[in-house]
Amino acid sequence: MRPVFLLPACVLACSALFAPLAFAHAHEGKATHHHAAAAAKPAPAPAPAAAPASGNKVGTVYDLSVLPVFTGKVAQFLPSTHGGINGFILEDGTQVLVSSEQGHAFAGLIKPGDTVDIRGLKGQTLPILRAFLITSPRGRSIEDSVIAMPNHSTEMLAGPDLVLHGPVSMPLYSMNGKLVGAVLQDHSVLYLTPAEATRFADLLKPGQTVYAVGSGSNGGLGVAVDVREIGPSLEALTPVAVNQPPPPGPAAGSAAYDIIPGSDAHE
Structure with a gap:
């Protein structure tokens, strides 16, 4: 009877011996599958970066803070x-x-x-x-980062004729420092070309009484004239030059209309 029960006992013992190893291998396989699944899962999208602080208002490319x-x-x-x-x-x-x-x-x-x-x-x-x-x-x-237009241009010479007179409060200057007229004590403003303002510089000094005739504007923002005549009195007015529009170019459709001046000076 003893040899009959020896084989089942041996099988039972072997099963008990290898069961932990099989469990460990199965657990390792599950862990490997879990890590692979985690690796395949897409990473969360990064949080959007904060917008950089803007030191200047939109509309200029210059750093005005300096x-x-x-x-x-x-x-x-x-x-x-x-x-x-x-x-x-x-x-x-x-x-x-x-x-x-x-x-x-x-x-x-x-x-x-x-x-x-x-x-x-x-x-x-x-x-x-x-x-x-x-x-x-x-x-x-x-x-304001705009390059200013000149005080005198063809589009600014429209308007009624005005006569201004009175004592000069201060001479008027352009952005590049040239004398271009005067501000009277009644706050009205006279504009001349730099050349003519230099010519009549003595008349544009503070305290001098000046008369001026020209076209301009008389509105809620003030009175201003592009001077055409100027002098110490109405009886002693002198004509002054104003900026003239550029000479007209070739007529549209003519042979010279499409030629850029100076383009034939270079190969």
Whole structure:
């Protein structure tokens, strides 16, 4: 009877011996499958990066924060002859100049009597300040990086003839520091070409009485004239030159119409 029960006992013993090994192998296979599934699962999308802080308002490519800040009270606008403004004058006599393209925007931002902050470049010897950023006392700002049009152009010479007269308050300068007219004590403004302003410089000094005739604007932003005649009295007016429009080019459809001047000077 003893040999009969020996084989089952041996089989039972072997089963008990290899069972832990089989369980461990099965567990390892499950773990490997779990890691493979985890690796196949796509990683979560990274959080979007925070938008960089913007130091300037949209609309300019220049860093205006490097410019010095000047503060002053607006005494009057500098009206242009086409109904806008070319800037304004502070109570200390500084002429703050802006581009004529942005003149209407600044006229809507500030008003005489406001104390404003101005980022810009000040004249070395002349009382002028080219403004690039102006902030009103109400916290609103407007930037101006536009290259200004000249005070005299064919599109600015329209309007009724006006006669201005009175004592000169101060000579008027352009952005590049050239004498271009005068501001009278009644706040009206005379514009001349730099050449003619230099010619009549003695008449444009503070305290001098001047008479001027020309076309211009007489509106809510002030009175301004492109001077055509000027003198110390109505009986002593002298004609002055104004900028003339460029000569007309070839007629449309002509042989020369499509030729760019100077294009035949280079191979």
